Amino acid sequence: MTISMATSPQTRLFQNTNLFNHKNKNKNKPFLPLSFKPISIKCATKLDTQHSTTPLHTQSQDRVFNFAAGPATLPENVLLKAQSELYNWRGSGMSVMEMSHRGKEFLSIIQKAESDLRTLLQIPSEYSVLFLQGGATTQFAAVPLNLCTPQDSVDYIVTGSWGDKAFKEAQKYCKPKVIWSGKSEKYTKIPSFDDFEQNPDARFLHICANETIHGVEFKDVNYPNPKNSSGILVADMSSNFCSKPVDVSKFGVIYAGAQKNVGPSGVTIVIIRKDLIGNAQSFTPVMLDYKIHDENNSLYNTPPCYGIYMCGLVFEDLLERGGLKEVEKNNKRKAEILFNAIDESSGFYKCPVEKSVRSLMNVPFTLEKQELEGEFIKEAAKEKMVQLKGHRSVGGMRASIYNAMPLAGVEKLVAFMKDFQAKHA
Numbered sequence: 001m002t003i004s005m006a007t008s009p010q011t012r013l014f015q016n017t018n019l020f021n022h023k024n025k026n027k028n029k030p031f032l033p034l035s036f037k038p039i040s041i042k043c044a045t046k047l048d049t050q051h052s053t054t055p056l057h058t059q060s061q062d063r064v065f066n067f068a069a070g071p072a073t074l075p076e077n078v079l080l081k082a083q084s085e086l087y088n089w090r091g092s093g094m095s096v097m098e099m100s101h102r103g104k105e106f107l108s109i110i111q112k113a114e115s116d117l118r119t120l121l122q123i124p125s126e127y128s129v130l131f132l133q134g135g136a137t138t139q140f141a142a143v144p145l146n147l148c149t150p151q152d153s154v155d156y157i158v159t160g161s162w163g164d165k166a167f168k169e170a171q172k173y174c175k176p177k178v179i180w181s182g183k184s185e186k187y188t189k190i191p192s193f194d195d196f197e198q199n200p201d202a203r204f205l206h207i208c209a210n211e212t213i214h215g216v217e218f219k220d221v222n223y224p225n226p227k228n229s230s231g232i233l234v235a236d237m238s239s240n241f242c243s244k245p246v247d248v249s250k251f252g253v254i255y256a257g258a259q260k261n262v263g264p265s266g267v268t269i270v271i272i273r274k275d276l277i278g279n280a281q282s283f284t285p286v287m288l289d290y291k292i293h294d295e296n297n298s299l300y301n302t303p304p305c306y307g308i309y310m311c312g313l314v315f316e317d318l319l320e321r322g323g324l325k326e327v328e329k330n331n332k333r334k335a336e337i338l339f340n341a342i343d344e345s346s347g348f349y350k351c352p353v354e355k356s357v358r359s360l361m362n363v364p365f366t367l368e369k370q371e372l373e374g375e376f377i378k379e380a381a382k383e384k385m386v387q388l389k390g391h392r393s394v395g396g397m398r399a400s401i402y403n404a405m406p407l408a409g410v411e412k413l414v415a416f417m418k419d420f421q422a423k424h425a
């Protein structure tokens with residue numbers, strides 16, 4: 001269905017609102033910036049601003065399939081809902097961007113976002129949920145600052161670049177040790193329990209649940225059991241957050257940047273067992289102290305309001321899709337189709353990652369004929385499939401297929417890969 005400016009909700013948005021301002025010489029005409037162009041949205045589904053009714057696997061003809069690793073594709077119905085509420089949020093007369101973070105409207109938004117996230121992940125009541133800023137990179141410092149003294153030893157399992165960065169940052173605030181590293185095998189593996197020895201005195205054990213660049217993921221069965229005296233497991237879940245059910249009670253801290261599965265960049269979510277809050281090192285900046293944020297319900301300073309609102313819309317959408325079990329089913333299906341295409345290509349495409357730990361979210365692959373990689377990416381872009389270039393440290397290609405990537409996007413990519421192979425084999 002095509003929605004033109006004449007009839008679309010966008011038109012109504014403009015008609016219902018005062019677009020006149022003092023710089024507008026012609027007072028009878030709405031002021032629009034010079035660059036304004038009427039929007040024509042070809043929408044595969046009915047737009048419903050109250051409830052998202054968009055089926056899972058739709059894609060507007062105007063949009064590309066975006067395989068970026070993050071910021072990444074967002075659910076189309078969430079974007080449309082945000083668009084419909086952008087100018088005047090639910091009759092408040094304001095955009096969410098303009099609201100006081102202490103006003104009742106925004107409080108309702110952040111509280112609903114937290115409550116929906118708690119429902120989605122079944123977060124036990126003894127855990128706090130914090131909406132913070134600074135990205136997961138800031139948490140690389142915040143975690144040791146809050147959980148350790150400078151003398152404490154800590155264990156890091158390093159399965160890729162992000163785990164390595166977390167370890168390096170922790171060196172400033174405690175005494176971390178890498179107890180297992182996949183570096184010598186180009187980060188294509190996840191260790192089994194017997195592969196590493198934990199320090200019984202370590203304050204916590206840190207993992208990166210899904211390495212976005214290398215495409216290796218801890219599956220439920222191989223989350224390591226922390227054997228340190230505190231029994232604390234800490235996970236960076238930035239790139240598989242809310243992509244499947246997780247038993248939160250296994251973790252002391254889970255942290256994640258929002259910009260892969262649950263929203264725009266600028267929001268970082270921390271889920272932390274309450275008894276771990278309140279022991280930050282004395283020089284911890286106030287913005288990194290979990291106690292401050294917990295006591296103030298993530299409103300100590302001005303939070304990333306619009307980003308939190310977007311995360312809330314995504315949480316609502318995930319619940320409407322049937323929750324994380326359904327989401328995981330869908331993610332498994334997409335990953336299976338893509339990995340099968342790679343594995344059944346007689347070596348034309350290759351994924352270096354050991355099969356049992358392949359990420360459902362980030363699929364790195366190379367071409368046997370490396371010289372064709374540029375052409376692959378260019379031709380795919382012509383077909384509206386973008387951001388397929390692998391990370392600069394790894395090369396090749398990478399398809400990130402987060403929750404919001406429709407099945408149709410993966411099917412289209414696989415069809416393209418088969419065509420490309422037929423042309424170039």
Ligand SMILES: Cc1ncc(COP(=O)(O)O)c(C=O)c1O
Pocket residue numbers: 070134135136137138162208210211212213236237238239257
């Ligand atoms: C697994 C993982 N951890 C940490 C980061 C760093 O996140 P940010 O850029 O939000 O600090 C990323 C970014 O892509 C990531 O994928």
